Amino acid sequence: MAASAGPEIERLISLLAKLPGLGPRSARRAALQLLKKRDQLLVPLAAAMSDAAEKVVACSVCGTPDTRDPCAICSDTARDDGLICVVEEAGALWAMERSGAFRGRYHVLGGLLSALDGVGPDQLRIAELVGRVKGTSAREVVLALPATVDGQTTAHYLVERLAGTDVEITSLARGVPVGGDLDWLDDGTIVQALRARRPT
Structure with missing residues (x-):
């Protein structure tokens, strides 16, 4: 100071x-x-x-900050109710929206599970997600969580919690970014890219 x-x-x-x-x-x-x-x-x-x-308030449906409740995305009738994209925070939601590639609904967890930081399931909006999936016509839940230890731990926990539902659970593909040079990528990214390879 x-x-x-x-x-x-x-x-x-x-x-x-x-x-x-x-x-x-x-x-x-x-x-x-x-x-x-x-x-x-x-x-x-x-x-x-x-x-x-x-x-600004948190949307009672998805948890994103907005000046109205439900938020603009949850109020949009043109969106696909069958798709729910799960993100850590609103910043990830905004990034997805910038891409214009996703036209479904969102669910903001409000963080990630972290034993070191003392963040457990009760501190996140996991129960709300399970309730949404069971109470709607959702057919797919897309886990758009970070490729970190906490992100993967949270993803595994969500898969377990949603196991009794009929929804398909998917994750974002990971690997070589568009325009990426292999020489500049870390080992984990290359491993993920090899595992997610597909026919061309």
């Missing part, structure tokens, strides 16, 4: 430093930039944050 900064500035820096990707130094630079451009950045940002805190 800046020793000569007033308590308001120190609080701003401290709060910014809690954001992902911002350490103390980056937070200090961001705070100085906000203060330097008060009218262009700080005031509009403060208003936007206040507005978001007041109006």
Whole structure:
């Protein structure tokens, strides 16, 4: 923290430093930039944050943040009710939406199972997912979870919890990205690509 900064500035820096990707130094630079451009950045940002805190809620159906409940995606009648894509957080949902390739429904878990972090099934929206699958005409659940230990642990747990239903459970393909050079890929990605190979 800046020793000569007033308590308001120190609080701003401290709060910014809690954001992902911002350490103390980056937070200090961001705070100085906000203060330097008060009218262009700080005031509009403060208003936007206040507005978001007041109006944004978690969708009661899928769990994504929106200003209405059910959210815009859950309210869209043109979407395929038979497909439910399970993601860790809303950021993954937004990435899927940017692609424009998925026209089904979503379910945001709110995190991943992690014994080290003390995150168990009760802290996630897993019971809600099971209830949705049993209470709707879902025919396929797509697990779009990270290829990490916690992501795979969560995926295996979801497969077990959904075992008594009639839905097909699939996962996103993993492997060589479009435009990817094998020399730059890690060993795990190459292994996944080999396992998921298909005829051309």
